[in-house]
Amino acid sequence: MKIVHLTYPVKENILSSKVVLALGFFDGVHLGHQKLIKRAKEIADQKNLPLVVMTFDRHPKEVYEDKKNFKYLETLEEKADKMSELGVDYLAVMPFTKEFSQIGAQDFVDNVIVKLNADTIVAGFDYTYGPKEIANMDRLPDYAKGRFDIVVMPKQIFAGKKIGSTEIRQAIKDGDMELAYELMGHHYVMSGIIGHGKRNGHKLGFPTANLIWADHKVIPKIGVYATKTEIDGKWYDSMTSVGYNVTIGQEKRIYIESNIFDFDQDIYGEPIKIKWYKYTRGEIKFAGLDELKKQLEKDQKEIKEYFAE
Template identity: 70%
Template sequence: MEIIHLSYPITKELTHTHVVLALGFFDGVHIGHQKLIKRAQEVAKKKQLPLMVLTFDRHPKEIYLGRTDFEYLDNLSEKAKKMEKLGVDYLAVAPFTEGFSKLSPQEFVDQVIIKLKADTVVAGFDYTYGPKDIANMENLPYFAKNRFEIVILPEQTSGGSKIGSTAIRQAIRDGNLELATNLLGSHYIMSGIVGHGLRNGHKLGFPTINLILNGRKVIPKIGVYATRTLVHGKWYDSMTSVGYNVTIQASKKIYIESYLFDFNEDIYDEEISIEWYHYTRGEIKFASLDELKKQLIKDEKEIRNYFDNMKN
């Protein structure tokens, strides 16, 4: 898969052929997004054309609503890996700037969709490219002027509710990892580098690694989780704490710290990824470090049993 970082206006030819173009922001690349991409793939194979996905470098809400605190399910690298697994040929990333946000619906079609050489556009029923009362999928044929075909996917639901990134973000914030996993079609993942923490875990016999996130990500509910952690291409069962280290210090900073089972390496500044499986308990302030250590021993046993039961 080739990642194309677009600059606007698009002045050069980016592909040698026409493409089937899937439109969306695709945060999380959840099961609804996967159905859309699969449908676009079917069209691409039938027409013997490559599949291109158009996304943006930031969520439009950051510009339209001035949201500087928007939290994502995927950073661009994570999104790209998922797209590649789904067989996408080109991932086009457009900079969503204030100027770009002011394109008229006709300008978006003429200066983006046409410039990307779309033979067919595939998008969800609720995709918009400007003011939603005008720039919607119902009106896209008017702006297209018969220059490309249009395939619209209906609303995707699970359990009677719409499958959407907003619902998944809320599930993660609530600690409902099972629901998030079902809607994503995979486990929620957070990636970044290992930072230098306070090394308190080492003193207790539970050496943890401190995740420094790559980008603004949705943070799971405060507590302890069954997770798996990827280091140097290998996954390790692990337990991960999301919290303020209330027993050891008073802090307003949230720490994400993982204790990897059967692992003992110095990996400061290395890249890691954490997969989130199950919420086990909330954060507790213990009267002593001995009490904290006893609880960590219980946590490890419970989480080891959780993964053992999954494998059986």
């Protein structure tokens, strides 16, 4: 799969052929997104056309609602990995600027959709391309003027609730990683590099990989989790702490530290991915390091049993 960075107005087609174009922001590439992209892929295969997914470099809410501290389920790289797995040929990324947010619905159709050479558009029922009262999927045929086909995907429901990125973000903030998994169809992943921590885990016999992550990612609720951690292409069972290191009394910042089972290598500066499975307990302030060590032994035993099951 190839990533293409667009500018507005789109001046030239990604490809000389027609394309099937899936539209959405796709944060988390959850079950609803997967269904939409798979439908687009089916149409692309039937018509023997490439599948292009168009997304934005940031969430429209950052601009429309001036949300400076918007938290994401995925970085662009993580999103691209999922798109590639789903058989997308091109991921087209449009910068969502203040100027872009002010273009009209007809301009979006003429200068983005048509310029990208769309044969067919596939989008969710709630996709908008301007003010929702006039730039919605019901009105899209008016602007399309017969130049491309339109496929609208209905609302996706799980246990009576809409499958949406907002609901998944909340589940992660609540530490409900099982619900996040059910809505996404895959485990939440945080990626980054391994930074230098305080080496307190080493002193206790529980060395940890200290994750340096993208600061706009959703952070799971404070506590300890059953996780899997990827180092150099291999996944290991692990337990990961999200917290302030209250027992050791460090500065008021959040650390994400993964104790990787059956692993003992120097990996500072290496890429790392953490896959989140289950919240096991909250952060506790212990009387001393001996108590903390006993709890870590208990945590490790419990999490190893969880993965063994």
